[in-house]
Amino acid sequence: MSVEPFNRLVKLAARAFYDDITTKGDNQPKTGRSDNRGIAVVVLDALTRRQWVREEDLAKDLKLHSKQLRRTLRFFEEEKLVTRDHRKETAKGAKIYSAAVAATVDGLQNGREGDEKIKLHTHSYCCLDYAQIYDVVRYRLHRMKKKLKDELDNKNTVQEYICPNCGKRYTALDALRLISPDDEYFHCESCNGELVAESDKLAAQEMGDGDDNARRRRREKLKDMLQKMEEQLKPLMEQLNRVKDLPVPEFGSLQAWELRANAAGRAGNGDSTANDPSKSSQGLGYGGTPMPFLGETKVEVAFSGVEEKADIKSENANSPMKVLPPWMIKQGMNLTKEQRGEVKQELKMEGTSSPAELSDDKKTTGKDDVKNLQDEYVKAYYAALLQRQREQEEAEKGQQERSNTNISNGVNGTSSERQVGVKSKRDDDEGDDDVEWEEAPPAGNTGESYKVNDLNVQADASGDDDDDIDWEEG
């Protein structure tokens, strides 16, 4: 499910095989200045942090000339690491993609509005093909090893035979003439001596022949190379093994991906007030341009939303929404809080309070301006999110069961009332956790405010969950 091990694989492979690849136009002089070795690694690394990405955008992000980037990408396409897609686009088409990006990351929408008047243009997109990368890397290693081993084993070499009596040499190609009807050995044509295979002889007796010395040196060199290869590529092979049984991340074709991402984005908008933390940290980290983060696709889907749309959302919140009866609420449904019969007030509070917190958050990380740090942050953030989501799913199950049993009671209000009660009770006990408490039961789409806390609270969260269930049972 996680893309992280695969990204590590890509990074290792990039450093192992594409470290000194130069992609240069033929007309460019090979001066030191135009030496762009290492670009390939940079590009691959950048792609591990994205899904489908428009190549112009990538070029901008990497501060590369788009021609240079395209050359590199074409090279990787040939190497079967990257899938590319080209299409003629109107401004509208570009927007579909932008929306998809927005759905996976968010932001961007504003920036794109202005591009309305782009003329029909061919745009290229690219994306890592993880399944193929896995195969390509394995195949490459296999070929390397096989080539060295074949040479070492003298495979595919013609066996030579020597007559120990007269020293006459034969090859396996003479075999037909050398067989004798009496025994199972080859015999010398001139003296009828029993021939010995040359390699055996070499082992048995030292030959002062320069030719043989050269051969032995070559063998040693091959052995050395093989050993070095095993040694230096060990991390890569280990990573391959680690990844072996994991499901490969698939983004599908560009169109499919866009559809999916857009749909997910729409679904995610239902409750989103603030995906700000991810947005702000990512946005700042990469010079203000939003990136489709790979992270946990599932998580992104569930929680992502666009700031702008969030605003619309809160406006909509004023108009009454139909409240779904609890028995209609199933796991996996994307519902707004109103639909779940929750209090609007709560939502609004979150809507206003959390961004404030978040922007603080953003500033602090932003000031650091250390990309690594932010990477770490985002990683931890997604990890926490995923964990949170899992816990929530469990909690949700619990809730569902409960609401099913409660149907006879008839009022969905009871459950939420109880929640409120509990919440306040919990507030007294451990102030830190309260946010989580209020979020956990309403399952599915939660406000985002707790996310920020989540990083810090994470450890407590699991413990709380148990409590949660206990309480529900009682």
Next chain:
Amino acid sequence: MFFHIVLERNMQLHPRHFGRDLREKLVSKLMKDVEGTCSGRHGFVVAITGIENVGKGLIRDGTGFVTFPVKYQCVVFRPFKGEILEAVVTMVNKMGFFAEAGPVQIFVSNHLIPDDMEFQSGDMPNYTTSDGSVKIQKDSEVRLKIIGTRVDATEIFCIGTIKDDFLGVISDPATAS
């Protein structure tokens, strides 16, 4: 590898065949002369598939024989280095084994037989894996890769290997019957 090619040959025909079925006689003689032969250049002539054209005959002085230039289509078989062939084992000895793929003879030396196969002498000399699950003996069918060819004017001899992925015994006469 098989090829369908056009070859030309000068056929000498005895005057006694000069008659209505001269052409048939010419063709049957051509088949007898050519099919199964080997030329280093084209490989083994497997079968004649058609006559393109028969040129004007030339009467030889003194003998009365007539020489016809005949262009004919035929299927030839020419083994190449790197080619994968299926062959029947004809002889096994300590040095390796011989096999035939149609008209081609192939020798697989013992160092190109997988290391886990040991030579066993006896009535039916063979190469067998330590667990006895795979056995190469006379009449076994093997898939092998040609790693060298020796092409003489009238003879092609190959050496092969079964020390690679997907090579080796493909049917065992002992279990097949």
